[in-house]
Amino acid sequence: MSLDVGLHPTRYHWDAAADVAMGVLPFLLGRPRGTVVNLNVPNAVENRGVVEASLAPFGIVHTTLTEQDDDYVRLAVEDLPNRPEPGSDAALLADGWATLSGLDPVSHMPLGYRPTER
Template identity: 50%
Template sequence: MTVALVTNDDGIDSAGLHRLALLASDAGLEVTIAAPAAQSSGSSASITGAATDGRIRFERRELEGLEGIPAYAVQAAPALIALIAAHGAFGPVPDLVLSGINRGANVGRAILHSGTVGAALTGGVNGARGLAVSLDVGMHPEEFHWDAATPFVLQLLSRLQETPTGTVFNLNVPNHNGPDPELREGSLAAFGIVQTTMTRNDEEHTRLSVADTPAGQEPGSDAALLAAGFATVTSIASISEAAEAALQA
């Protein structure tokens, strides 16, 4: 049976995490949940969380509606959770690292900073395949339609298991409960779904604010497709050598 680690960066109590774990279990995967004990958004592929003596603290949890699925609240960033899972910290080494469902889209080159994506990429460089899943809820959501991700997660789980180890998909889904949108493959936009702007700078500190990404994203990019109402997926590469040589011949 295919073993799946389900994690996220919103924390162990996130409804999106619970929905993704249930989807994976219903799809016949052997699921273990291990997620940060607290919010870890923006942690990228950070491996912070170990104490000064090297220990990483976690505790077993029983999650409502997920009885029978092992679940752990971990005092660590999601990428570190994926890393220690690859060494058997939570049982069998995962074949898949499923990260999400994130509260907010992860598109464009800004996915570099996403803890959701960082966990999936860390799984990919440690012998698994990864899937990061995010729901485009905007800046001020009133409702969360987690079930909107269901058909796309199931489709990509099937596809992912046919791919080489190290493959990582980044999925973003519109937040609505209407008819399923079409799934399109998109390139990474130059910016993300949100961007930061400097609002103050002096000798002692600087301040950043988060603002909506401006309209007019590149046609065919993940941000543009998502804004047009499509679900979007991108196969993303983890750390590897660049085509451009550092030294001239």
Template identity: 50%
Template sequence: MNQSTRVLITNDDGIGSPGLHALAAAAVRAGLSVVVAAPASEASGSSSSITAVEEDGKITIEERELEDLDGVEAYAVHGAPAFITMIATHGAFGPPPDIVLSGVNRGANVGRAILHSGTVGAALTAGINDGRGMAVSLDTGMHPEKIHWDTAARLATGLLPFLMEQEAGSVLNLNVPNSAGPDLPEYRTATLTRFGIVQTTLAERGQQHVRLAIADTTETPDPDSDAALLAAGYATVTALQPVTGTALPSLDALPQAASQA
């Protein structure tokens, strides 16, 4: 990789997130060509939504200056992170990016519930547009005393040479323990656990409303899963596959079943 490797930095926490700034700064230190484009406001839980706020058919994109990132193009976009990634691949911010780095997200993105993550959605959108994507999340917990953004940012840029060696469309999900010290956490490949670290539950159902709550998962994760390895202090790396079709057991019975419907 060199300065010709173009990297888009985005997230779902918004343009003002310190995690976004840390990731952009790490990419600059790695000698990459960096452009930052992130939601103008928080877009957590937006998955791969390509929604945007339109006015007269136009989506507002505002130029921003990011502290300690002089010379780095930065934009606040009134749209979801997957939308930002999509328009970036079509040249909205200059040449299409070779890699999309999405994060650093405040909080882990593990398990099958990553389907709902805007951080992961942006990385997957890079993949379906024949780019390479990486979602980067820091396991901060609910009430951290200190957040070590730089730990996640350094581990993310450390994975970039590996990601660039993979075929176009490759997507990685990186989760990092919220730790600091001279030695960075070790990488471990991991499977997706069945459930995330926490689950959304239905706390109340009333007339014309529902109320949700967040609860810790009671299920014990598999030892080789992202949740288990992250809890053990490792930086977990999971390869994700953008949306593809899958084979049905047999199509022979479908026409007959359809005719009887």
């Protein structure tokens, strides 16, 4: 679950986001084990409701490498200049909807790794 706070939030509406999550929870509990979803909620006291949406091909923010050295990496988050694809989770979220998207789960695969003693 993500709360869409943008780049310069002045308030965080966690209670409203928690209400959305609690409202979706009964649906999720009825789904098969291993179901993976992405839930995005606008950072607002109220939203337009929850809608199922496809994932946008790109997010609405972009992380870029701004500086690096042998000891650190500095990243910057920037708004993307393009508009989100109509009907995508990013577009619906920007329009005040909470969005729920089903994801293909990544499952665990045992590797059989055994640490060596030093």
